[in-house]
Amino acid sequence: MITLHTWTTPNGRKPLILLEELAVPYDIVPVNIGKDEQFRPEFLKLSPNNKIPAILDDEAEGGPLSLFESGAILTYLADKYGRFLAPSGAARWQATQWLHWQIGGLGPMLGQLGFFAKQDDAFALERFVKEADRLLTVLDTQLAGAQYVAGDDYTIADIACYTWIIAAGERLKDTLGDRLDKPDLQRWLALVGARPAVRKGMAWKPRGV
Structure with a gap:
C-alpha cells in the first residue's frame, strides 16, 4: 500500500x-x-x-x-x-526532461512570483513576471507542436506542469494578466483538466x- x-x-x-x-x-x-x-x-x-x-x-x-x-x-x-512514463527510449527522456524543466524552472519561478507579488519590490516583481512569461511561452511553444507536454502521450510531465499552471491562474491572475491566455497552453489545460x-x-x- x-x-x-x-x-x-x-x-x-x-x-x-x-x-x-x-x-x-x-x-x-x-x-x-x-x-x-x-x-x-x-x-x-x-x-x-x-x-x-x-x-x-x-x-x-x-x-x-x-x-x-x-x-x-x-x-x-x-x-x-x-x-505514464515510457520504460526506455526517446519517449522516456522527452518526458523526463520536461519533468525536470518544471521542477527546476516553472515551479520555482511561479513560487517566487507568488511571494514577490505580495511585497513592495517593483524590481523583483518585474523580474519574476518576465521570467514566468518566458517559461509560459516555452511551454506554449512546445504544445503548439504536440498534444501533450512531451509529445503525443499523456505523461507525468503533464501532471507536474498542470498543477502549477492551475495554481498560477488561481493565485496570480492579477499579476500575470493575459500572459496565461496563450492558445495552445489553454487547449492543453482543458484537455488535461477534463481527465476524471x-x-x-x-x-x-x-x-x-
Missing part, C-alpha cells in the same frame, strides 16, 4: 493525481503546512527536507521505501506501475479545511 503524505499545494497534488490515474489503493495522511506539521519528527523521517509530498511504499521491492521530492515520487510510481483523475486530485481537501 502506498501512503501519501501531502497537502493542497501544486507539488502536493502531483502524486495525488498520479495515484488516481493509476487506480491503485493508497492512503492519504494530510500534512498541514499552515500549522508547521511538516516539521514534526515523524514526518522528518520520511522527508529530510521537511517538504511535502512524501510517500511510504510498504510493499516496495526489497522492503518498505520512503521517498520525498515530487519528481522522484512521480518517476517511482510511474515505473512501479508501468504507466485530474479533477479528483485537484478537488481533494482534508476534512475541516
